[in-house]
Amino acid sequence: MSDPSTRSVAESDPGPGRERVRRHGSGVLLIRGGAGTGKSTALRERVLQVGEKGLDPSRVALIASTGRSAAAHRLRLEEDLPGPYESLSVFTWEGLAEEILRHRPVEAGLGPTFEVVGAAERLAMLLARVDELPLRNHEIRGNPAGLLRELLVGIDRAKRQGEDGGELAELIELHDSLLAAADLLDRNDLPRIVARLLEDKALAEEVTARYPHLVIDELEDLHPARAGLLHRLAPAGLESVVASFDPSRAIYGPGAEQRFLEAFPEPDEFVLDEAWRMSDLRIKAARAALGSGPLPEGDWEAKGDEGSVRYWRPASPRAEAQAAAREVELQIASGIAPEELAIAVPDVNSQGGGVVGALAERGIPARPGGGAALFRQPEVRDTIAWLRALTDPTDARAVTRALMRPPTELRSLDLAKLTQISKRRKLDMISACEASLESPQMAPEARQRIEAFLTLYRAAAGAVDTRRPDAYVRRLIERIGFRRQRLFAARPETAERLLGLSRLAEIATDFSRRDPNASVREFTGFLIALTEGGLEPAGGPVLPGVGAVPVLNLDMLKGGEWTRIWVLGLERPFGTIRTPGPGIGDDPTHPGGPESARIAVATALTSAREEVVLSRAGDAEPDPVAAILEATGGLEEVHEEELFGPDEDVAATYRTMLGEVIEASWKTGSELNEPRLDTAFDVNRAVARYLELLKLAALAQRDDGASDEEAIEAVNGLLAQIATPEQLAELDASTLDPYLLATERERGMRQGLADSRVEPSLDAFLPRRGDDLRLSATDLDMYLTCPLKYKFARVFGIPTPPTVNMRFGILIHNVLQRFHEAELAGKDHSEDGLATLMALLDEGWRRGGFGNSNDELQFLDRAREAMRAYWRNEKSSKSKPAFLERQFEFRIGSHFLRGRVDRVDQDPEGNFEVIDYKTGQRVDSSRHGGDIQLALYRLGAREAWGIEPAAGSYYYVLEGEKVEVESSPDDRERVERTVLEVGEGVLGQDFEPRPSPAVCGWCDFKLVCPAAEA
């Protein structure tokens, strides 16, 4: 990004704004204008002018709405102000309020070292006390962090507006009392607290004496709480106020202008109506995005020719991310700096990962911003995994990640052996590591790696309860060697990664400062809460890192300017609140709500100098893209998914391998200092990889017209003259040549290439019965959804703790099973059916270890309601259960299929119906090309029990609805085809991840999965 800053004042602004500001002496000046009319430059001109008149520029307080704008103004002023001056006074409203409070903490009733916290810290605080919160009427559904995040939005909105929060009032009161008890201040509260403080006129005059001149950017965001602060300063002797106002970018709704005029009733006014760097097309598109009228016709006229708008309709989010990465690569190749390009998505938490992944495939570093991007960085996730493993050795996923990643890097095969030991002997993973040292199953090299891991683990575990979190985290980062590993890995994203680790250490420092007695365990809980809540503490870098493409939340574009912006993922339905409920409501200005979306898209359209791309995947017709298209008459470009990612030519493969070779050399080098049993093996492998890199470099530069095959053979001949026999054996075993020569490149081949270099076969750990692969309907669905998830769950068998949703599902299944078992045994339920269901539910609830948390009690309420609906349906049903929990097993090809059907009903005509109970989300029967589960059940019933079910249904117990899925003539063929396809994938060990926002968001293996990181 560059704020308008990277160009000189003279070049960037034709001048009317600056001239008018120069003519302005004291008093109040209000500048109106749309984007691109030179308002920001005019405001900075005011600061320069004050400096020219001999007054210290630090006495001008420049206030912006967003941290990004404030940072951009500061950067630019530092360039333009000749100095000397004390320090620049550039703030957000909350920053100014904090600065005032730091001068007068006692008068505000605060301790001298009060701490200010943002949304992330408040979310962690609420999550730690979730059972004490008044959430009985909010739908928690096993995801308290998600709900609390939505509620915080409601709390913040109420505070901005100066309202009591209505249905949230009780929660707000508790939220505030928790903060007060911890001696913490909510950043959003600062303007309100200062407004109260400045009721003391002498204190208000003290502030205006320090800052006699105010310059206010983004006045459109003057919400009531901020206005309260301004209203105290207005009568306290300000010499001048210059403010700029653009109603088309008001992120907190209307009313800001009125609030300003209440403080300064008769300002001089001036309209900047010429957008001198904006094309007509861009303004037309932005106006269409905004709908009716924030800027009347005539008040915002295009005077430039900068900027086109393009529209995409890609086939899928993956195709969209690939297309953006392709264009970004071309832009960088043409000389544009990566930070001058931006990619924005409505929700970076769920949509950013795919974009960052597509950029990474082309070797383009990215910096995700907003949400919890920091917690998706591999080394940050490694550190969190270590902290989790150290504070809870039963956290199998955390221990697994620590074992898989540097410095241990246990191979998949050995990891599978470990999880097997853990399961067979019922040991946690750390104890399994210890037991594995005695196990003949483990190869000596693996034992050595595990021993090194345990040494590190024990040393770190010894200090968990004695060190402060900040000192502990810094030491852990050093001990594990994350910094060292990355420092040498001279890849473009190295700086970003190192910054991520530093940021984590800073978060630990802030945490320890807020509570010097807090333990490492508490800090780990805090990090887990932030990760689950998808929020990062404030204080990270606001401006993008040099050399990295920012991937941002769409609502974070305000205050920045880029050369090109791609706005992706616009198919996401705006206005959908994830956890609707009291107090969250349907406010159109809710982040992601329709008004916010309009403003954010319009802001994107006016924040790029050269081009903006608006993209929506699939068939969606989202607002406001459809309106923009209609207004501008644009055509949409269609983008299909590239099966193999970036252009898989030799140069691309060279780029991919380059990083691999550098990292391998660093790791192998460290082994030379502390030789292990497999050091010679690793050294030969590293040298062989280097020779392959040479081969690729040679092939990429050849221009002799020889065929690929001839060229490879020639280079191989030369390499054979210098490689040792061991290295030659490595080269022979490599799949690089077949990969380069393949004309029919299959999906996953690149992954296979990478895997075959480092991983021995997992064949012995594939789930089998005899020689046959063992598959169930869940396995088929899991593999088709994401093969890597299947690997974690079924091949490694990484244990996952049962969630409340899972326990609840088991309870409901058990209740219904017992109810109908009694019926099958001859019990007549006609008189006491509902009472029996309720009694079974209550008994199961007691025995199921459920507690009294709001979340669990809500599940109980839903279960009771579900039992009533179930009984109503049962009473009127003509069918009766014929079998319950009946198993089937049969073969398809060399695969062994098994399953258990919840219930099989038979109607009076003797027809059978297979029924599967569901207590979670609705099944999308069309995914994977048609319903598999019920088709498999019907086939199983036919093959194993010899009955021919006429129907198959999903019974959504909580909704009291049974949904029949009609059979189709090709069911058998489809199931067989699917089984063979999945079987081939599993046997071929094709476990390539298929990340997608919908699936990864709920995946139990996010912590372990490399595809879930940025």
Ligand code: SF4
């Ligand atoms: S996080 Fe996503 S990509 Fe990774 S295993 Fe889970 S579903 Fe697959």
